[in-house]
Amino acid sequence: MKAILFVGHGTRVPEGNEQVKAFTKKAGAAFPEYEQRTCFLELAEPDIVTSAVECIENGADTLAVVPVLLLSAGHIKKDIPEELEKVQQMHPEVTIQYGSPFGVHDRINDLLLDRLRVKGWVPEEEADILFVGRGAKDPGAIEDFYRIAGELEKHTGRSRVETAFLAAAEPGFQEKMKELAEGERSVYILPYLMFLGLLIKEMDEAAAHYNQVKPGHFTRCDFLGFDERLLPVLESRVAETLEKDAGIHV
The missing domain is CATH 3.40.50.1400 (Rossmann fold)
Structure with a gap:
């Protein structure tokens, strides 16, 4: 069974974290056949390892990890992969497919x-x-x-x-x-x-x-935020991740 793990940055402002959850829930509706979790890299809960383990304990043997981030910087190339490596060490039998951020679009x-x-x-x-x-x-x-x-x-x-x-x-x-x-x-x-x-x-x-x-x-001006026009971008990143080869690489 595959599960989709959305990873937001996290903020000390609770409203910001709720916006991430609302956004990923809307995007995730396009993939109803998969179990889904939204977690955060820092400053908010649940964290990546906790959410990943929950998915695995519920029967997931493959995790499609999708960053809800704009650009491919340190969080994408170092911080998230380090957390996923912890998951992989705990559950070497699980396949991890690691996706891309929004990027230039x-x-x-x-x-x-x-x-x-x-x-x-x-x-x-x-x-x-x-x-x-x-x-x-x-x-x-x-x-x-x-x-x-x-x-x-x-x-x-x-x-x-x-x-x-x-x-x-x-x-x-x-x-x-x-x-x-x-x-x-x-x-x-x-x-x-x-x-x-x-x-x-x-x-x-x-x-x-x-x-x-x-x-x-x-x-x-307002930040990008939860906007219907960005949903296809995230949905495309989810679809790409689900088709990726296994491995925590960027």
């Missing part, structure tokens, strides 16, 4: 543009769009982030796309905010984050700080 680009439009942005506006990523030490993840930013800028008309990271990469978010606060163009902060968490709070606090001096200068 046209649907995500369309959704980012929609997040801007909802806040009043139009292509004719001469604004700055601050595209903000979580950040990573992995060069491949940073390269993918810039690819997405480049595709975004092809559709932003007279607006200019700037980039920043919240951790582990440069330029830093706070540094870029300070720089853009000195300009005259309105700024739309566009988070490249999947779910609600403390990083969104950091953006809101920074925007509120600078808006005290220049009211309305910064507008924070």
Whole structure:
């Protein structure tokens, strides 16, 4: 029997974890024949090992592990595989199929543009769009982030796309905010984050700080979140994982 194990990042904000569960439940509805669990890498429960063992104890002999993450960085290449290796050592008889994150996808680009439009942005506006990523030490993840930013800028008309990271990469978010606060163009902060968490709070606090001096200068757009348009992306990642060869490789 195969089971699908969705792996979210996890956050100290309970609402964010509930959003992950709601999202995976909706995507998982396309695969009703498989037992399913949603777990978290850190900061929330259940963890990967606990959920995997539950599936195995319920009769699963194959685990299709699907990361609910945006880019292939350290969590994908190191942290999740380390947890899965623990499961494999505990249950060497079980087959583990390890999937891919969302990655670069046209649907995500369309959704980012929609997040801007909802806040009043139009292509004719001469604004700055601050595209903000979580950040990573992995060069491949940073390269993918810039690819997405480049595709975004092809559709932003007279607006200019700037980039920043919240951790582990440069330029830093706070540094870029300070720089853009000195300009005259309105700024739309566009988070490249999947779910609600403390990083969104950091953006809101920074925007509120600078808006005290220049009211309305910064507008924070919504994160990607639970959106129907992303469901086919996750469903495709599940289908790919179910067809993968056994092994915890990326």
